[in-house]
Amino acid sequence: MSENLSGLDTFPKLLLHHARVRGALPAIREKDLGIWQTWTWGQLADEVRALACALADRGLKRGDHMALVGDNRPRVYAAMCAAQCLGAIPVPLYQDAVAAEMAFPIQNAEIEHALAEDQEQVDKLLEILPKCPTLKHIIYDEPRGMRYYAQPELTSYDTLVAAGRAALKRDPAFLETEIDKGRGEDAAAMFFTSGTTGTPKGVVLTHHALIDRARAAAELEGLDDRDVVLAYLPPAWIGQNIFSYAQPFVTGYCICCPESAETVMTDMREIGPTYYFAPPRVLEALLTQVSIRMEDASALKRWLYRMFMNIARRVGGALLDGKPVSALARLQYWLGDLVVYGPLRNVLGMSRVRVAYTAGEAIGPDLFKFYRSIGINLKQLYGSTETSVFVCVQPNGQVKSDTVGPAVPGVELKFTPERELLIRSPGLFKEYYKNPQATLEAKDREGWFHTGDAGYFDPDGHVKIIDRVKDVGKLADGTLFAPKYLENKLKFFPHIQEAVTFGHGRDRVCAFINIDGEAVGNWAEKRNMPYSGYVDLASRDEVYELVRECIEQVNADLAQEPEIANSQIHRFLILHKVLDADDEELTRTRKVRRGFVAQKYATLVDALYGGKPSVHVEAQVKYEDGRTGTISADLKIRDVKTFRADAAKRAA
Amino acid sequence: MSRAERIGDTVLSVENVSLAFGGVKALQEVSFDVREHEVRAIIGPNGAGKSSMLNVINGVYHPQQGTIRLRANGAWREFHDMDSHEAAALGIARTFQNIALFKGMTVLDNVMTGRNLKMRASFVEQAIWIGRARREELEHRRAAEEIIDFMEIQHIRKTPVGRLPYGLQKRVELARALAAEPRLLLLDEPMAGMNLEEKQDMCRFVLDVNDHYGTTIVLIEHDMGVVMDISDRVVVLDYGRKIGDGTPDDVRRNQAVIDAYLGVAH
Numbered sequence: 022m023s024e025n026l027s028g029l030d031t032f033p034k035l036l037l038h039h040a041r042v043r044g045a046l047p048a049i050r051e052k053d054l055g056i057w058q059t060w061t062w063g064q065l066a067d068e069v070r071a072l073a074c075a076l077a078d079r080g081l082k083r084g085d086h087m088a089l090v091g092d093n094r095p096r097v098y099a100a101m102c103a104a105q106c107l108g109a110i111p112v113p114l115y116q117d118a119v120a121a122e123m124a125f126p127i128q129n130a131e132i133e134h135a136l137a138e139d140q141e142q143v144d145k146l147l148e149i150l151p152k153c154p155t156l157k158h159i160i161y162d163e164p165r166g167m168r169y170y171a172q173p174e175l176t177s178y179d180t181l182v183a184a185g186r187a188a189l190k191r192d193p194a195f196l197e198t199e200i201d202k203g204r205g206e207d208a209a210a211m212f213f214t215s216g217t218t219g220t221p222k223g224v225v226l227t228h229h230a231l232i233d234r235a236r237a238a239a240e241l242e243g244l245d246d247r248d249v250v251l252a253y254l255p256p257a258w259i260g261q262n263i264f265s266y267a268q269p270f271v272t273g274y275c276i277c278c279p280e281s282a283e284t285v286m287t288d289m290r291e292i293g294p295t296y297y298f299a300p301p302r303v304l305e306a307l308l309t310q311v312s313i314r315m316e317d318a319s320a321l322k323r324w325l326y327r328m329f330m331n332i333a334r335r336v337g338g339a340l341l342d343g344k345p346v347s348a349l350a351r352l353q354y355w356l357g358d359l360v361v362y363g364p365l366r367n368v369l370g371m372s373r374v375r376v377a378y379t380a381g382e383a384i385g386p387d388l389f390k391f392y393r394s395i396g397i398n399l400k401q402l403y404g405s406t407e408t409s410v411f412v413c414v415q416p417n418g419q420v421k422s423d424t425v426g427p428a429v430p431g432v433e434l435k436f437t438p439e440r441e442l443l444i445r446s447p448g449l450f451k452e453y454y455k456n457p458q459a460t461l462e463a464k465d466r467e468g469w470f471h472t473g474d475a476g477y478f479d480p481d482g483h484v485k486i487i488d489r490v491k492d493v494g495k496l497a498d499g500t501l502f503a504p505k506y507l508e509n510k511l512k513f514f515p516h517i518q519e520a521v522t523f524g525h526g527r528d529r530v531c532a533f534i535n536i537d538g539e540a541v542g543n544w545a546e547k548r549n550m551p552y553s554g555y556v557d558l559a560s561r562d563e564v565y566e567l568v569r570e571c572i573e574q575v576n577a578d579l580a581q582e583p584e585i586a587n588s589q590i591h592r593f594l595i596l597h598k599v600l601d602a603d604d605e606e607l608t609r610t611r612k613v614r615r616g617f618v619a620q621k622y623a624t625l626v627d628a629l630y631g632g633k634p635s636v637h638v639e640a641q642v643k644y645e646d647g648r649t650g651t652i653s654a655d656l657k658i659r660d661v662k663t664f665r666a667d668a669a670k671r672a673a
Numbered sequence: 674m675s676r677a678e679r680i681g682d683t684v685l686s687v688e689n690v691s692l693a694f695g696g697v698k699a700l701q702e703v704s705f706d707v708r709e710h711e712v713r714a715i716i717g718p719n720g721a722g723k724s725s726m727l728n729v730i731n732g733v734y735h736p737q738q739g740t741i742r743l744r745a746n747g748a749w750r751e752f753h754d755m756d757s758h759e760a761a762a763l764g765i766a767r768t769f770q771n772i773a774l775f776k777g778m779t780v781l782d783n784v785m786t787g788r789n790l791k792m793r794a795s796f797v798e799q800a801i802w803i804g805r806a807r808r809e810e811l812e813h814r815r816a817a818e819e820i821i822d823f824m825e826i827q828h829i830r831k832t833p834v835g836r837l838p839y840g841l842q843k844r845v846e847l848a849r850a851l852a853a854e855p856r857l858l859l860l861d862e863p864m865a866g867m868n869l870e871e872k873q874d875m876c877r878f879v880l881d882v883n884d885h886y887g888t889t890i891v892l893i894e895h896d897m898g899v900v901m902d903i904s905d906r907v908v909v910l911d912y913g914r915k916i917g918d919g920t921p922d923d924v925r926r927n928q929a930v931i932d933a934y935l936g937v938a939h
Contacts, residue, residue, distance in 0.1 A: 054818035055781075055830065165823070168884060283828035 026236075026271070030205030031228040033069070033106040035270045037200070040066035043246055043273050049095040052280040052288055060095050062273070065102075068182065070196055072103035075185030076134065077195070079158055079176075083108030083202070086130035086211065090114045090123070090146070091138025093252040093278040096162050096178055098266055100136045105209060105228075106200050109134075112211045112223070113257040120145040125221060126213050127153045130454060136178070139163035147172060205229035211454055212259050212406050223454030224259075224406045234409035234448035235267035237431050241414060242376045244296060246273035249373075251294045253285045259406040260380070264298055267409075289370030297377040301384040304399075307369060308391055329357035330394070337362075337394030342418045362395040371397050378402045378414075385513040386422035393420065401425045403484060407463065407470055409448030413484050424483035434484065435469075440501065441490045442476050443469040475503065477584050487585075492615075494525030500587035502530065504615060507588065510578065514571040515540045519600050519607075521618050523626055524588060531629040532593040533622070534568050535600055541567070556654055559595045565659050568595060572661045579664075586666035592629050593661060594636070596622075597654040603643050625656065634658060680905060681709035683744070684889055685730070685857060690739030692725055692913075699725040700736065701913045707857070712883055712890045714900045716924075717910035718933060723893045724770060726910065727859045730891070731765050732757035745856075761790055766855035768846045770862045770893075776835035780826060780845050781817060783834055787852025788813040817852055823885070824848040824878060840871035847878060851886070858882065860892040864899055872896065876903050901925065909933070 024042065029035050039048070044063030051058050060068070081087060087104040089111055091097045101111040112130055114123055116138065123145060126132070133155055137143045143161050150156060161167060162178045189196065209228040213221040238244075252265035265276045274296070279288040299307075315326050336350045346354075366372045377392070377399045384401065392399040398417065403425035404410035412434070415426030428434050432446040445468050452460045464470050475493040476486040487493070487506035494502040502524040511520040511534070519535035538555050541564060545552055552558040576589040600606040606618050619626055621640075628636035639653040685707040692700040700722045707713045715723045728734040730741060732755035741752045745763050752759075766787075774783050791813065792799075794806035821827055824844055829837060834845055843863060850858060863879065864872045880903055882888050894900045900907060901921040909917035909924055911933040917924050924930055 054815060054822055055827070056818075165885065166881060280827045281825070287828070 030232070031105065031200075031203040031207065032102055032209060032232070032266075032270050033200045033203060035232070036062070036066050036069060036102055039270070039273050046246060046273065047275040048269065048273075049098065049276055049278065050292070051095050051278040052284070052291075055280075057277070057291070065095070065099060068096075068099045069102045069106065071182050071185035071189050072099055073106040073185070073196055073199070074188040074192075075181045076103055076109075077107055077199070078184065078188055079134070079181075081107055081109050081134050083199075085109045085134070086112050086132045088112050088114055088123075088127055088130075088132045088135035089256070090116055090135065090142045091162065091256070092116050092282070093254075093256055093261070093265060093276075094138060094162065095278060097136065097138065097256060098276075100160075101210070101266060104134075105203070106196060108199065108203055108207060110208045110211055110225075112213070113262065114213070115255050115257045116142065117255070118145075120148040124149040124152050126223065127156055129223060130211065131155045133157045134160070136160045136162070140166040143167065143170070143175065147174075150174070203228070205232070208451060210262070212257065212262070214406055222456055222459055225451040225454050226406075226409055227451050230409045230448045230450065231263070231267045232271060233431065234411045234429075234446070235263055235271045237429050237448075238263075238411040238414060239268055239272045241416070241429060242296070244268065244272045244274060244376075246275075248272065248274035248295045248375075249292060250274065250276045250296050251285070251289050251292055251370075252276045252278050253282075253289075254298070254300075260298060260410055263410045264296070286370065290368070291370075293370060293373040295373045295375045297371065297374050299377070299379055300381040301379055301388065302382075304379060304384070304392065305388055308388060311365065311369070326361055329361040332357050333362060333394035334390065337396060338390055338420075341393055341396065341398060342420065358396065365395055366397060369397075374398065376400070380404070380425075383509045384422065387513065389422040403486065405472065407450045408444055408446055409450075411448060412444055412446065415483075419481070419483070421479075421483065424479055424485045426484065427482050428484070436477060439490060440475040440477060440487075440493060442472045442474050442484065442486070444472060445469050477501075479582070496524055496530070496587060497526060497528045498587065501585050502588050503585065506585075507532070507575070507579075507590065508613070510575045511571065516544065516567060517571060519613060521600075521613050521615060522590065523619060523629070527630065529591045530588050531626070532572070532590050533618070533625070534572075534593055534595045536564060536568065536595055538599070555599070556597045556652065559597055560654065560657065562657075565595060565657060568593065569659055569661055576661060576663050580666050583666055586664075589663040590661055591663060592658055594625065594629065594656045594658045597638065597656060598640060598642060598652055601642075604641075628656075629658060679710045679887070683707065684709045685744070685891075686742045687726075687730070688740045688742065690726075690729055690736045690741070692722075692729060692734055692736045698913050700729070700910075702739070703910065703913070703915050704739075705908045705915065705918055707889060707891055708905075709889055710883065710887055711905040712879070712892065712903055714904035714907045715891065715893050715910065716895075716897070716900055716907055720912075721910040721933075722913040723910055724861055725913075727767065727861055727891070727893060729755070731755065731760040731767055731859055743857075761853065764854070764856035765859065766850040766853045766857075767859035768843075768850050768861060768863060770865065772839075772842050772846055774834045774842060774846055774849065777833055779831050779833055780837075780848075781821065781830050783845055784817045784820060784848050784852050785813060787849040788816060790853060816854075820848050820851050823851070823881070840867050840874075843867065843871075843875065844878065847875075847882075851882060851888075854886075855888060857889045857891065860890060862893050862895065864894060864896055872899060879903060 029038050039062040045061050047059045048062040048065045049060045087109050089097055089100055104111045112126060114126055135146055135156060137146055137159055143159060146159050159174045160176050160178055160181055164177055205228045207228055208225045209231055211223045211225050213223050250264050254261040256262060269276050277292045279285045315323060332353045336346050336354050339346050340354060374397055377397055379399060380402045400415040400420050403413040411429045412432050413425040414429050435443050449470050473490050474486050475488050475490045476484055479485050487503035492505055496502050504522045507522045508520040511517050516537055517534055518537035521533040522530055524530035536559055541558060558564060572590050572593060579589050580586050607613060625636055625638060635655055635657045637655050639651050641649055641651055643649050683706045688704050689702045690700055691702055715726055717723050725734060729736050735754035741755055743750050743763060792809055794809050798806040821830055826844055834842060864875050876899055883890055904921060907921055907924045908915060909930045916929040916933055917927040
């Protein structure tokens with residue numbers, strides 16, 4: 022990034038800069054009617070100017086909020102910038118939210134103006150109109166189905182832009198002045214956090230925060246105006262906003278909007294993005310697709326795939342990290358690239374990907390290594406809405422599957438004695454909108470943001486996030502006990518569906534395991550092992566042996582992490598039933614309710630710690646039709662080998 | 674202007690049509706009319722003559738008796754028996770009860786065949802891809818893409834139709850019929866064999882077509898819920914005779930219709 026962007030402290034100023042410097046280069050592409058339509062930076066700036074003038078005419082002014090409801094569309098992003106030109110604050114809302122969920126942000130921010138992508142979104146806004154008396158103007162983009170709508174609040178985007186162009190001609194100076202009035206410390210956008218507990222909070226981010234973080238990460242990865250991004254995640258999510266608004270505005274790269282949610286895979290193959298983001302679940306779904314198609318392939322192809330993927334697993338990651346690799350292995354990998362990895366990357370639409378990020382939840386090491394082994398530079402990052410995303414990023418060549426990397430330049434990190442991660446960064450949010458108390462709780466007087474995440478630095482100075490602070494406990498000897506971290510490690514094994522670990526206040530860690538009925542069932546079938554059902558399968562010695570091996574691997578891993586080496590799992594049992602939300606053992610989002618499970622199965626926990634070899638259990642279950650029944654079983658309890666922390670290297 | 678206000682004058686009138694196959698009287702002196710922009714349903718028990726009625730309207734069957742009057746470009750045309758080419762040229766398009774798509778061709782190509790009647794370039798021009806042929810192809814492709822967008826089938830644009838599930842094939846068939854830019858669209862059981870969600874989608878598309886393109890629609894359907902929800906007026910046939918005609922509410926209250934569907938004690 023050689024160009025001088027100093028003084029360009031707001032997004033509208035950056036837009037005008039790009040329109041001057043690279044006016045003919047593509048800013049946004051959108052697939053429409055089967056053809057990729059291009060908006061250059063020049064066209065985007067023209068559209069934004071006209072739209073801003075029209076919005077000003079309709080009363081949008083400095084400090085107002087404007088709601089944007091829609092998928093990734095050039096016009097949604099144009100409206101975002103148009104609002105910012107006037108000093109108004111765009112509030113993107115999730116397009117798949119139900120109407121009632123949209124009411125709170127609109128009431129909270131006293132929103133008067135809203136842009137809705139299509140009839141579906143307009144319907145939702147009209148539904149909550151009685152509850153949101155402030156909402157006066159609804160602009161819709163897609164006219165389809167809108168013919169019979171006569172509400173006075175509605176205007177079409179096209180009408181608005183046409184009016185704006187006329188207004189711009191009459192008074193071209195007005196907008197220039199408005200844009201000049203913008204300052205870096207002004208609020209640039211507000212994002213509502215999902216709010217799993219209580220009401221959502223509006224996170225206010227300034228131009229300066231967003232631009233600073235977008236730029237820091239762009240410099241780290243060497244992004245420039247030749248890069249291409251596919252915008253396919255909700256624009257109301259801060260991550261998508263950074264990748265498809267803040268970073269292109271900083272570097273001048275081009276974003277591409279897919280034709281529809283169903284065409285993302287095809288569109289990605291056509292576009293070939295160079296910079297890519299995907300949460301772990303998307304990466305997992307892609308891998309599953311590949312695996313299924315491979316199983317249907319001919320024997321020769323399956324053989325080639327197996328052989329070359331073995332080579333990739335061995336050397337792919339090392340090559341990507343620039344570590345020394347023997348000449349023979351290099352040759353093998355080169356052949357594999359020709360026959361398998363290259364075509365595979367092409368099918369995934371990742372042939373041109375230089376940098377790919379994943380974040381949001383823990384990613385399984387096998388999944389992570391799969392992408393790296395076929396030559397895709399997948400890395401993890403850490404951040405949240407409150408931090409303008411970029412807090413930690415794994416630098417090239419120092420990528421590990423279980424850390425999120427060191428701090429991005431500009432960010433200060435520290436851990437409290439309770440292991441909570443604190444962050445001080447130029448990208449921190451200004452405040453929670455109209456909620457000074459929550460702001461004060463999250464951001465202390467010295468400017469440290471309390472993330473609520475627990476973790477520590479690994480020996481290389483990378484941050485390792487293990488759990489939420491409120492869930493982290495201590496063993497009797499004072500060792501850190503992070504249940505979710507252990508459970509995630511267990512769940513990455515395909516045979517383990519769910520795990521619950523206990524250890525807070527105890528001398529050692531024990532675990533309940535839920536096997537994955539389907540995966541273990543397949544495993545049993547391949548071994549010609551007859552079984553009558555889930556309960557029978559779960560009590561088999563062979564299955565216990567299988568699970569024991571998994572846990573031993575986890576223990577071996579843990580032994581290498583001095584901080585938590587003592588939280589290795591000593592004993593376990595396999596539950597006779599699947600933990601279920603209907604029995605209140607899981608939340609509706611499928612998270613284990615650890616406290617409830619411990620209470621419900623107190624006899625099992627006692628048996629684990631009491632040293633008994635087996636325990637009898639009777640449990641009530643609720644069937645889907647509401648009836649209840651009981652399942653009783655004798656559960657075996659098994660010990661697992663643990664590793665001494667210092668001897669770990671040899672054992673593993 | 675609301676939907677009801679858009680409904681105009683009669684565009685199609687079927688008068689005293691009788692059709693027999695040997696001794697089987699499929700239709701006996703059936704008369705009804707269709708108004709511009711309306712959704713007109715034909716219902717009736719199995720073998721009532723519904724599909725035969727559609728086939729008479731677009732010229733697949735030739736009735737022994739009766740006339741069909743159609744208003745095209747402001748003038749009335751009268752037919753004793755319609756010719757199916759002529760029906761297509763006059764702006765009548767249809768879909769079939771058992772899907773009649775080209776299974777080996779892609780969705781896009783199938784939709785493009787719907788534009789066939791609008792192509793003017795000669796065989797030679799098309800073969801060597803010059804002048805008019807090239808211009809036309811671009812124009813038709815755009816029209817086809819607009820319909821693909823309208824029917825929300827972008828994701829299967831390049832997929833051979835034979836590989837698609839049934840519900841989507843039905844949608845493609847409607848898209849192909851739309852590609853001919855019909856003024857009158859005949860749908861033969863557009864929702865047969867669909868699950869609830871697919872039916873809801875299809876209802877939305879039928880209403881959207883009616884709304885967006887202003888197309889007049891005549892449809893045959895078995896699902897009474899669907900018929901009562903989306904049609905403006907309903908004709909009821911039983912054993913080839915018309916036994917009811919009117920708004921969904923009228924028809925629902927009509928004793929002859931209730932008897933036909935539930936049976937009567939003799």
